[in-house]
Amino acid sequence: MENQLNYSTSTQMVPQKKQKRENILFSQKLAPYIFVSPFLISFFVFFLYPSIQTIVMSFQEVLPGETKFIGLQNYKNLLNPHFFAALRNTTVYTIWTLIILIPFPLILAVILNSKVIPGRNLFRSSFFIPALTSTIVAGVIFRLIFGELESAPANTLMRALGLDAQQWTMHWGTGMFLMVFLASWKWLGVNILYFLSGLQNIPKELYESAEMDGAGVFTKFFKITLPLLKPVTVYVLTISIFGGFRMYEESFVFWQNQSPGDIGLTLVGYIYQEGFVNNDMGFGSAIGIVLLVIVLILNLIQLKFTGAFRKE
Amino acid sequence: MLLVINMAVSLFLTGCSSGAGNSSSGSSPKNSNGVTKLTLWTFVEQHAKFYEFMADEWNKQHPDKKIQIQATTYPYDDMHNKLLLSLQSGVGAPDIADIEISRFSNYLKGKPQLVELNDIVDPVKDKIVQSRLNIYSKDGKYYGIDFHVGATVIYYNKELLDKAGVDPDKIVTWEDFKEAGKKVVRATGKPMITIETSDLWSYWPLIVQQGSDFYGKDGSVTLDNETNIKTLEFLKQLLDEKIAKAAPGGGHHTEEYYGFMNKGGAASVVMPMWYMGRFTDYMPDLKGKMIIRPLPRWTVDGKRSAGMGGTGTVITTQSKNIKLAKEFLAFAKLSKEGNIQIWKQLGFDPIRWDVWEDPALKEPNKYTEYFGNDIFNILMTVKDEIDSPTITENTPKMNQLVVQSALYKVLKEGKQSPEQALKNVAKEMRK
Incomplete structure (x- = not known):
């Protein structure tokens, strides 16, 4: 002034x-x-x-030269088995990625952060390398590994373990496993990185004084590490929910948007299918809006629950 | 809060905006030396090479109006989406583009942004397999020109048939085929045929062959008619009796399948003529072992083929050189010369049947080396038996549902009966 x-x-x-x-x-x-x-x-x-x-x-029928408003018709069309299959797949996928991609990176980050681990820099970088590869490229390799023939690498391994060879991309359960596995492989390193940076910010004095009070490894982990990592955990949770619902590539690489019986159909894949493959942009937009609403509500609930809105 | 909204917004943007920003300038007028540039999009590299070759030929014959084809090959999905968006938004479309048949009806919705081609089609109409024109038409106007007829044939592995003592020329009907199949399975332990569970090429040709289809001629859904149900039941029987095997990888275009077939995995496969290229390129070990025959008939006087697949080449209304693009398209894909090159370079059965008997088609090339010299003799015998499917605005969706909800559930999962599955899909499509 x-x-x-x-x-x-x-x-x-x-x-x-x-x-x-x-x-x-x-x-x-x-x-x-x-x-x-x-x-x-x-x-x-x-x-x-x-x-x-x-x-x-999302309220229109979009055609070149003949675009017109059709009210809520696009939203009414959402009540079909494909949309619900997509919603179910996406939700299950998101839940699995949350179960895997939050606890495991957290534990691995704590391990990698401790000074007693030899070669921890090597591990840090090797966990991160998958994040640098494109999902599509990695997915092609995954698709070949999990090929249908008995001679495919994954099936060779299954048989060596005394299990039956699987047609991985042909069933709902194995298909879900493939998507979650690919996502876990790719995003584990990134989440480790988030948690590692969070760990660096925890003052060492806290651990030292806790040790003097006679706290063991687990007490320190649950009483110091976990609570102080909470902001990072909330952040990772938010982007994971979001990442789970926007998932598309993991499904695309295995089925190219043509999954049998909708076993790999995701919400974003459904947008793509209706909007581009079937040239129904209005319907595609409606799916997009519903997806937006779902993610918005979920994340708001989650943020409220974890106390992100509370004034510090 | 803002963060969440921001992320959520970018979320559905990633869903809707892919490819929207990529626009290449449409067409440029003549450059200094009088050569007109025509842009062209395709999704098959061989097609691009074919157009470039034909442009050279054109320039030799028309030194006064030389053209330069600027062909870009995009992946299948990318190209179709990009073209759809640029036509929808009115900017960025090329002069000429290839559109695959199962996506073609998307471009005819609303007011087609494609140029009507009747004036170049009409002069040669009577020499073209008629059904190949109708699939790219709307209200009597032709918008696309195909490369090939796509006559569906059956490829037999002669080696396996010989081992079982089966003479392919004695297989006249599908019942004969089934009996021969039993012999083959007994003698060789290999399945007689492979059936696609994630694609349509094992099912669609067989019903079109019987004059049936997913849609009737009037555009109504006929998917659950008796013929279609019976045909699907027949395929299921073949699988149940182990005469057939579900194609590894789900379809005839997967790595798994090429590997399986190349090792002599099955004694036959039903595919259109254009599948020859997959044999020569991906299954080299079968060279000299495969023979081509017409499909078995369903009834004594039934038809023995069906025209499947296709790529319609179109000119967009955004082109600044519509007249020249039309002349070139006619030269490349409607002229006798062009049709002969389509066979020579691409191995397709060209849409002009008057070239099928041309001596040029008997000249040895990699296809005759692989399959023998009588390819077009066989095609001539079924010339009048090649119907094409009925294409409607909803064909993309119909095809997708038939694969995902009917073929997969019946042939792979085995959870639904053919009748039940087809009725379900038909019901959804009638809505």
Whole structure:
């Protein structure tokens, strides 16, 4: 505020016209908007406009030259077995990824953080490498490993263990296993990274004083590590719920959107199928809006439950 | 809170916006040396090479209006989505594009953004297998030109048949086929035929062959009619009696299947003519062992083939050189010369049946080396027996449901009876 006053007094002597131009160029009120404008423009063009358009389209039948409003018809069409199959698959998948991708990275991060583990830097990086590969590329390899023939690597292993060879991509249970397995393999390292960074922020003094009070490894873990990691855990939980519901590639690589009996159909896959494969953009938009609502509600509940809204 | 909304917004954007931002400029007018550039999108690399070859031929014959084909090959899904979006939004479409038959009806919905091709089709209409034109038409207007007839045939593994003492020319009806199949299984331990459970090529041709289809000629759903149910029951019987085996990988286009077949996994497979290329490219060990025959008949005077699959080449209304694009398209895909090149380079059975007897088609190439010299003699015998399926606006969805909800549930899971499964899908499609 003070700056601004100084500025206006110093320019008082300059002729009217020049002063005006300088005011625009050097205006301290305008400057912040100019600096944020790249973000704002891209937000409006690539986020806000498409978002609003999606909502509008979800009430339309979108055809070149013949787009018309059809009321709630797209939403009524949602009540079909494919949508519910997609919803079920996506939900089950999300739950599995939550069960696997939060506790395991947490424990691994604690282990990797402790100084007694030899070669921990090697492990840290090797856990992270899968995250750098593209899901599609890795998925192709997975598809070959879990091929249908008895000579495929996974089936060879199954038979070596005395189990039956499986047609992995042909059944609901094994199909779900494949998707969760691929996701776990890929995202484990990323979550470890989040937890590791959280662990670095826990002051060592806490552990030292706890040790003096005679706390063991487990007491320290449950009384110090877990509570202090809570912000990180909430963050990981949020993006995991979100990541689970937006899942598409993991299903795509195994079935190319043509899963038998909808065993691999996900909500995003269903958007793709209806919007592009069947050229029903209005219906696709409606699915997208419902997906948005689901994720929004779930995350709000979750954040409320974990206390993220409480004023600190 | 803001974070959540933000993430949720980007969530459905990732779902809806893929490919939206990629637009290449449509067509550019003539450049300095009088060469007109035509952009072309396809999803098969061999197609692109074919068009480039034909453009060279065109330039030799028409030095006054030279063209340059700028062909881009995208993956199947990408190309179709990109084209759909650019036609929907009115910018960024190429001059010429290939559209696969099962997606074609998407582009005819609403007001088609494609150029009507009647003026180049009509002069040669009587020399073209008629049903190949109708599948790309709407209200009597033709919008796409196909590469091939896609006559469905049966590929026999001669080695396995010989071992079982089966003469393929004695297999006249599907009942004969079944009996021969039993012999083959007994003698070789290999299945007589493979059946797709994740794709349509084992089922659709067989019902079209009988004059039936998923849709009637008037566009009504006929999926659950008696013929279709009986045909599916027949396939299920073949599987149940171990005469047939479900195709490894679910279909005839999977790595698993190529490997399985290449090792002499089954004695026959029903596929259209264009499948020849898969044999030559992916199953080299069967060279000289495979023979091509017409399909067995269902009744004594039933038809012995069906025209399946296809790629309709279209010109978009966004093109700035519609006239020239039309002339080139006619030259590449409707002329005698073009049709001969379609066989020579792509191994397809061209849509002009008057070239089938042309000596040029008897010249040895990799297909005649693989399958023998009588390929087109066999095709000529079934020339008038090749019907094509009825395509409607809802064909993409119908095909998807038949595969996912009927074939899979009946042939793979075995949880539903053919009648029940087909009735369910038909009910959903009638809604």
